[in-house]
Amino acid sequence: MLIAQITDLHIKPAGRLAYRRVDTAPYLERAVAWLNALDPRPDVVLATGDLVDAGMPEEYARLGEILGALAMPFLLVPGNHDRREALRAAFPDQPWPESDQPFLHYAVGDWPVRLVGLDTTAPGREGGVFCRERAGWLDRTLAASDKPTVLFLHHPPFATGMHYHDRQRVEGRELLGAVVQRHRHVVWGLCGHLHRTITTVWGGVPMSAVAATAHQAVLDLRPGAELTFAMEPPACQLLLWTGEGMLSHVAPIGDFDGPHPFYEGGRLID
């Protein structure tokens, strides 16, 4: 099974730039074309939040048009820039819970690896929240199947060494950690929000965030450093389930020189 992750698409209304500089929609269009050209194709694409920039219906409509060109199914979870009601309304075919449920979390078990999307958002807050209600749902959901399982969520619970991000780590992350540690079939956690590719082990589980489809956070590990962005290459994360384990490939999205051969006539080119 091959799982693709893209994140932090930050789609704006037509004619508007993110942070007055970034035209995010063409970046997402390039990511969609890149994903469609992969061979083998991913079984599913996970988009881990900040799908649009201001949670507006017209932004979700534009997002839907672009994601509609994907050749494979996609699954969405919200980020701090999203609004649950508008997201739910724009994508009625997503496996959302019943409309009386407060959180947009769900499990999909159709593939060899089960996918569990988590909602770490709290209206009006930039950082993530994981409360007792969400922990209870996750505990019950993970107990319902012993299939290898990937969690996907917007806010990473792990520390990054980047001051700005670590200042607003997920509130209630100890609840998430306790649940994850109880269920050893959780094989990976995919996060967004950081606009950087970062991999660690947290709660005994490999977890990674990937670079966004458009703008990236500048790597700055100085104490107290403010957050800035740069147009470093966008990327996609591919989780490959080999049957005996999971591994992560991260590839930049863009046009690069190559491919060129290493070998000619069976010999390394010197």
Ligand SMILES: [Fe+2]
């Ligand atoms: Fe973001």
Ligand SMILES: [Fe+2]
């Ligand atoms: Fe975010």
